[in-house]
Amino acid sequence: MFPLTGCLRYDQTSPQGFAFNPVRYRRTYITGGTYFFTVVTARRKPIFASTDVVDILRRAFRHVRANHPFQIDAICILPDHLHCLWTLPDNDSDHSTRWRLIKTRFTRACGENVARPVWQKRYWEHLIRDEDDFRRHVDYIHYNPVKHGLADRPIDWKYSSFDKWIERGHYPPDWGTDPVDFDDAVGSE
Numbered sequence: 001m002f003p004l005t006g007c008l009r010y011d012q013t014s015p016q017g018f019a020f021n022p023v024r025y026r027r028t029y030i031t032g033g034t035y036f037f038t039v040v041t042a043r044r045k046p047i048f049a050s051t052d053v054v055d056i057l058r059r060a061f062r063h064v065r066a067n068h069p070f071q072i073d074a075i076c077i078l079p080d081h082l083h084c085l086w087t088l089p090d091n092d093s094d095h096s097t098r099w100r101l102i103k104t105r106f107t108r109a110c111g112e113n114v115a116r117p118v119w120q121k122r123y124w125e126h127l128i129r130d131e132d133d134f135r136r137h138v139d140y141i142h143y144n145p146v147k148h149g150l151a152d153r154p155i156d157w158k159y160s161s162f163d164k165w166i167e168r169g170h171y172p173p174d175w176g177t178d179p180v181d182f183d184d185a186v187g188s189e
């Protein structure tokens with residue numbers, strides 16, 4: 001549902017068909033940077049509980065990305081917060097402007113249908129250190145609906161990039177049916 005680009009290349013020698021490209025990844029990591037974010041609604045109101053509202057958020061992302069490009073490597077939208085991984089362009093680390101524009105545009109587009117304030121002022125950010133850190137955060141994002149008790153399996157949650165990553169051969173469709181444990185250093189919420 002969100003356009004996904006990122007750190008994968010096709011690799012016929014890999015059993016899964018895809019593999020990460022460490023060279024490219026290292027370059028984006030140093031120059032633009034890849035970040036994990038957790039963004040929460042004000043007072044944890046379940047604003048993203050309806051498809052219509054998720055669509056408004058999707059359009060806000062698309063609009064802002066058109067003028068301020070970034071890659072969405074992975075994303076998961078829960079009723080009262082969202083997690084995502086972004087890679088910013090070379091020599092650009094300005095995620096705060098992008099988030100401000102996304103939040104403002106979303107709030108305006110919701111009009112009277114959503115009580116203000118919509119968003120918590122601050123958000124959690126974590127600069128991805130290396131390829132292993134990247135992979136663990138991708139897993140964290142896709143497992144999050146199960147972690148929060150909202151779905152039995154990651155594939156049952158429709159507001160995430162999990163299906164895109166299955167298409168790329170990164171996961172079997174039943175990934176996350178058995179519990180997945182994460183180090184305390186991975187993720188937030």
Ligand code: NI
Pocket residue numbers: 078081083144148188189
């Ligand atoms: Ni969460």
